[in-house]
Amino acid sequence: MKKNIAIIMGGFSSEYKISLISGNVVYETLNASKYSAYRIHxxxxxxxxVDDNENEFPIDKNDFSVTVNGKKITFDCVFNAIHGSPGEDGFIQGYFKLINMPHxxxxxxxxxxxxxKRDCLSILKPYGIKIAESFYLNSGDVIDxxxxxxxxxxxxxVKANKAGSSFGVTKVYKKEELQNAIAIAFKEDDEIxxxxxxxxxxxxxxxIxxxxxxxxxxxTEIVSENDFFDYEAKYQGKSQEITPARLTKEQETKVTETAKKVYEVLKIKGFSRSEYIFKNGEPHLLEVNTIPGLTKESILxxxxxxAGISLAELFDNAIEEALR
Structure with a gap:
């Protein structure tokens, strides 16, 4: 019997458009002989x-079900494709925990x-994960x-602390540019x-x-045409993404071991994509994403x-692991 899979997409942040693209790729890719897929905005x-004719039916938040033409539909598993809040920041995971829904x-x-970002880097630093020197600001702080x-x-x-897809990120070359960069970051988050x-x-x-x-x-090696790996570079073709990366065997071993350690220390499940920059031959962690882009062009x-894993196999495995 086919399992009902709810693919959640959209969200509350600036990343909602990218999430809708990711979610629709999952919807189009899932094995139709094994799953009945439902797009949930x-x-x-x-x-x-949202059905194939773009008709909308409200979700009952009591048990995350939906009634269509008098028939109640419940789900066996949720495929989470929401980048940013509430899909990537813990809120939706807490809700699904309360109603005992696999995801x-x-x-x-x-x-x-x-x-x-600040909390994540602080937790990992004592485990020997190398990070860049940093300075923290909260909304209302005196800026020196x-x-x-x-x-x-x-x-x-200058980065918004809780945001993705390079929203709220500015590269600053002169001290005089700091105030504007900080203002841009504060539009995305109250922490920097x-x-x-x-x-x-x-x-x-x-x-995974x-x-x-x-x-x-x-x-994957990232070679941005822009000043850094910003929104344009990520989503509008302004970068080269070279897989496998052009690394020495030593660099490859170091960053592979580091990424696996990050995944295991944090006890992550499902997907993760972590970003690093090599300094003096050592990988320095920038951030960890747990709902990475899932379009055909996306990095993961x-x-x-x-690695010889098709998109359909990748998504199928994610569901199997969730149900395990």
């Missing part, structure tokens, strides 16, 4: 099932921690430009992390639990393909 003002993403605590530059140097990156610039090869490493085992996928699916 989750926004602040509505949670709805393809990590647990609530892991989602919350990895979505908060000199103190920031003295701590992290120039150029530096300012990091020292690391000049080196940037790579992205996908880690595949057939019951933690598996590190082939590494590229890596899975290089």
């Amino acid at each position: 989750i926004f602040r003002d509505k949670w709805v099932y 393809t993403s990590c647990n609530m605590y892991q989602a919350s921690v990895t979505f908060n 430009d000199d103190a920031i530059v003295n701590k992290v140097g120039l150029p530096c990156f 992390i300012i990091e020292a610039f690391l000049d080196g090869t940037e790579v992205s490493v996908g880690v 639990r595949y057939k019951g085992e933690v598996k590190v996928l082939p590494i 699916p590229q890596q899975a393909k290089a």
